[in-house]
Amino acid sequence: MVRESEVGDGRKDGPTYQAPALEKGLDILELLASTAEPLSRTDIARQLDRSVGEIYRMLHQLVQRRYVAVVNDNYVLTTKLFELAHYYPPTQRLLVEAMPIMQKLATQVDQACHLTVYSQGRQLVIAKIDVPSGMGFSVRVGSELDVLVSVSGRVLLAFQEPRTRELWLEESALREPGQSLPKTTAALEKIIKRGFEAAPSGQVKGLYAISYPILDLRGHAIAALTVPYADRVDLKGRTTAKEVEAILGDAAADLTRRVSGRGEQAAG
DSSP states (O other): OOOHHHHOOSOTTSOOOOOHHHHHHHHHHHHHHTOSSOBOHHHHHHHTTOOHHHHHHHHHHHHHTTSEEEETTEEEEOSHHHHHHHHTTHHHHHHHHHHHHHHHHHHHHTSOEEEEEEETTEEEEEEEEOOTTSOSOOOOTTOEEOSTTSHHHHHHHHSSOHHHHHHHHHHHHHHSTTSOHHHHHHHHHHHHHHSSEEEEOSSSTTOEEEEEEEEOTTSOEEEEEEEEEOOOTTOSSOOOHHHHHHHHHHHHHHHHHHHHOTTHHHHO
């Protein structure tokens, strides 16, 4: 039986167990988090005062578990730690605030809508509302969507700080090797100026996608709210794509205010 004194109570002078493998892994993560540039295996070993052999297996496991990525034979942190730290409760709050706004949005425009977040080179659909009238295009919750070829993915990429955007582009390019990063980068600058993205779908013929970012206080996208606009030839007086842009923009601004407080002063 383990006595309380054996596991310690959090005080520096209390008895603690040693976990060398865990310490190595944490040392590597902390080093990469504090370094702006990717590091080689030799650099990591030297800065941690360990041999290359000591850290080889640990680096391999961190890469396998996607905490660390290999870029040009150097090692960098992925966004996984960030995602774990922010998954709950912020994501839960995002969902709670988003659902009534999305329901109202879908009713106003009679189109489906969905909410996505970035996840290691893909987008994850975390919420969706189907077309109220029953006929249209929608995606299911839990679906993984491409980043570089989708309107919502480009919105998530555009509204990030440069280093995060660079890392996400690298991760997405590994998943979608046929895409042109220079072309994507130029498109992102246009999205930033415009404040949203609207374009024919690069995946579904005849679909027109409109997407706005949901921003944190620093102006970085934590999610993308998207309407996959599907026109109906059998109905007249439908909300136009241009009208949807304005209505969706208001919904995204409302959700942004609710989850981050951004824009409250301007709104008041």
